[in-house]
Amino acid sequence: MTQEISLDPRLSSDSARIGRLALCEVRLQDDARFPWLVLVPQREGISELFELAVADRAAAMEEIAQCAAALRAVTQCLKINVGALGNIVRQLHIHIVARNEGDTAWPGPVWGAGTRVPYSEMQKSELIERMRSALGMRG
Amino acid sequence: MTQEISLDPRLSSDSARIGRLALCEVRLQDDARFPWLVLVPQREGISELFELAVADRAAAMEEIAQCAAALRAVTQCLKINVGALGNIVRQLHIHIVARNEGDTAWPGPVWGAGTRVPYSEMQKSELIERMRSALGMRG
Structure with a gap:
């Protein structure tokens, strides 16, 4: 199992772990209003994208693209x-949010x-499983 | 001179051209409340980062990092x-915004x-020149 860096308690309390990609932990924001992923690069002491090393920035972009495409495939949303x-x-941390016309914050x-608005445990488990499948992650 | 793709009229009316990087046109949002850049990848028909080709995604990330670091250097802001x-x-289009505690939208x-809040012409010209210098662009 890959060691993970410490996670800010405000991130851990508002989101649940989906799994791990090469650079980032992928989490589901616990907000049933919007399907919403949070990517946390596993590097200590970084607060800006430009503080990541060049290779990590490239990896971050590829993981953003992978997660965004998976989120759209799962939710059939209009816009990421x-x-x-x-x-x-x-x-x-990087937010990736599925948006639709008429959602409560649109546009x-x-x-x-x-x-x-927290998910029910059943809704949350189901969406986490669908995201793991779309991302090719084991449960 | 590099040919540029057509720019959505809402982007052109709210921002002014700073210059061109390999992938993106860099623009200054005309809003004196926040120093704010807008990067427009010069690719037609794209609305999501994951629709860019892999090499373009890597270039976009490097230009985001370059512009964000330059904006922080010019403005000495707290957060990008x-x-x-x-x-x-x-x-x-990708927004890169200089933020400070106590700005009108913080946090x-x-x-x-x-x-x-539009800049005065003098403020706008001066900030564009400072950004061009920080990005190594000719005037």
Whole structure:
């Protein structure tokens, strides 16, 4: 099993682990309003994309693309939103969010919009399994 | 001179050209509240990062990193926000925004926050020149 770096407690409390790619841990944001992945590069002490090494930046982009395509395939969403903000949680993390016309924040961003609506345990498990399958991850 | 692809009129009306990197045109969002770059990959018909070819994705990441580091160097900001949303304008474009505690949207996202405040012509010209210099572009 791959060792993982420490995760900011605000990330761990709001999201659940889907699995691990070469660079990033992939997590599901626990918000039933929007299917929403969070990628956490497994590098300590980094808060900006440009602080990653060049090879890690390339890997990050490929994992963003892989996760975004998988999220769209699973959700059939209209648009993917990608963001690396970090104004509140400084540990580098990348949001990949499935958006649709008429979702509760449309066409604005999801960050800071309204209040998170947790999934039921069954909904969450099912979506995690579908994402693992789409990403070719073992359960 | 490098030929450029057509630019969505909403991008052209809200931002001014800084210059051209290998893949992207770099523009300054005309909003004095936040120093804010917009990168437009010069590829037709693309609205998602994962629709770019692999080599273009790597180039996009390197240009994002270069522009983000240059923006931080010029502005001495606290945090860089990077986002590719496209809910309103579908032509692929990547936002790189300099953020500081106490700016008018802090700690929320800039997208959809309040009303754009145009620069004076002098402010805009000066910031464009500083960005060109930081990016090693000719005027």
